[in-house]
Amino acid sequence: MSVASQNLDVKALVRCAMFAALIAALGLLPPIPVPIIPVPITAQTLGVMLAGAVLGPRRGALAVIIFLGVVLLGFPLLSGGRGGLGVFFGPSAGFLVGWVAGAFCVGLLAAKSLPRLTAACLVGGIGAVYLVGVPWMALVADISVAQALIASAAFLPGDLVKAVLAAIAARAIQRGYPLGTS
Amino acid sequence: MIAGVYQPGNSCFHRATPGLKLAALAIYAVALSVVEQIVLLMGLSALVLVAWQIAGLTWAQLSANLKLLIWILLALFGFQLFVAGFWRAFDTILTLAALVVAAALVSHTTRTDDMLDTLTAAFSPFARFGVKPEDAAFVLVFTVRLVPFVSIVGREAIDARRARGAGRNPVPALVPMVIRLMRETDALSEALVARGFGRT
Structure with missing residues (x-):
């Protein structure tokens, strides 16, 4: 392997690690209570969608995997200061695993226009995440998929707001620091 | 530097290898999901509290682990009470709570370095x-x-x-x-x- 291509590899990996750290840092912000929405929203999914939009599908997914790996190791970096094996056994653990699929889909669908980015964040950041999280919750909590979907609907308004915000932020980042298509 | 959730100690849980603890956790998870009789399930769940004591962990640490989960569990309980009756609701949340506490026990008694080495070997x-x-x-x-x-x-x-x-x-x-x-x-x-x- 040449020095130049090796440098590229390491650079891509460090970018993934940096986004993993960004998702973690967003979790250190206190959850934001929103008046009309029953559950406080966390900024971490913003980081997940940005990882997909900025890094692309595979590297975006890798960034989320790195983040989840660090949480699994026992660092309390999930919003609310949670970490360790326990978080992967709760009823909402599927949503965390769904983040990997979410970042991948956002990266797959993202393009250099705001409507495309918004669509990508809606499909990936909400659709793909719920596609994993809702059946997982149904399985773990012993309820039907429809019931799990109703239970998750409380998070939907916050997630919609975040998807739009992530798309706007991703477009501005694309303008400010073009990473190419990699 | 950010600290992990590891709590120093010298119990048998602290001394056991991470691989052994992860295997035990997996077996415990399977046992919890297989057991149907409510008395057996309660016994199994109580076991994790005994283990918590043996590991020298405090009740404050236990409640910290369940702090966020408790609302989800209560919502689930109310929901299942409605659609499936008391015992099924009780069964569901007991299983979930015991699992989360058991997994937290492994993380609290395993040094981050050791967990890293074990995961590295596993991968x-x-x-x-x-x-x-x-x-x-x-x-x-x-x-x-x-x-x-x-x-x-x-x-x-x-x-x-x-x-x-x-x-x-x-x-x-x-x-x-x-x-x-x-x-x-x-x-x-x-x-x-x-x-x-x-x-x-």
């Missing part, structure tokens, strides 16, 4: 796909080190916006924050390559 079969386990381990530790740095960059981005009279909303600050992080990445990866990282 060594993936080496054939081009992922070197020791590189993966390095990236995880490196990421933890990056978190305080990212927080500082974020704080500076918010402060810069405030200094321009743009308010305290953290979302627009994300843009200059990410751009600066990507710039720093270039310098960081050059430093890593210069120190021999990524060489095969």
Whole structure:
């Protein structure tokens, strides 16, 4: 392997690690209570969608995997200061695993226009995440998929707001620091 | 530096190897989901509380682990009470709570380094796909080190916006924050390559 291509590899990996750290840092912000929405929203999914939009599908997914790996190791970096094996056994653990699929889909669908980015964040950041999280919750909590979907609907308004915000932020980042298509 | 959830101690749980604890956790999870009789299930769940005591962990640590989960569990309980009756509801939340506490017990009694070594060993079969386990381990530790740095960059981005009279909303600050992080990445990866990282 040449020095130049090796440098590229390491650079891509460090970018993934940096986004993993960004998702973690967003979790250190206190959850934001929103008046009309029953559950406080966390900024971490913003980081997940940005990882997909900025890094692309595979590297975006890798960034989320790195983040989840660090949480699994026992660092309390999930919003609310949670970490360790326990978080992967709760009823909402599927949503965390769904983040990997979410970042991948956002990266797959993202393009250099705001409507495309918004669509990508809606499909990936909400659709793909719920596609994993809702059946997982149904399985773990012993309820039907429809019931799990109703239970998750409380998070939907916050997630919609975040998807739009992530798309706007991703477009501005694309303008400010073009990473190419990699 | 960010501390892990490990709680120092010298119980048999602290001394057991992480691999043994993870295997025990897996068996416990299967047992919890297989057992149907409510009395047996209660016994199994009580077991994890006994283990918690033996490991020298406090009740405050236990409630900290269940703090966020408790609301989800209560909602689930109410929901299942309606559709499936008391015992099924009780069964569901007891299983979930016991599992989460058992998993937390493993994390609380396992040093982050040991967990990292165990996971590195467990993922060594993936080496054939081009992922070197020791590189993966390095990236995880490196990421933890990056978190305080990212927080500082974020704080500076918010402060810069405030200094321009743009308010305290953290979302627009994300843009200059990410751009600066990507710039720093270039310098960081050059430093890593210069120190021999990524060489095969």
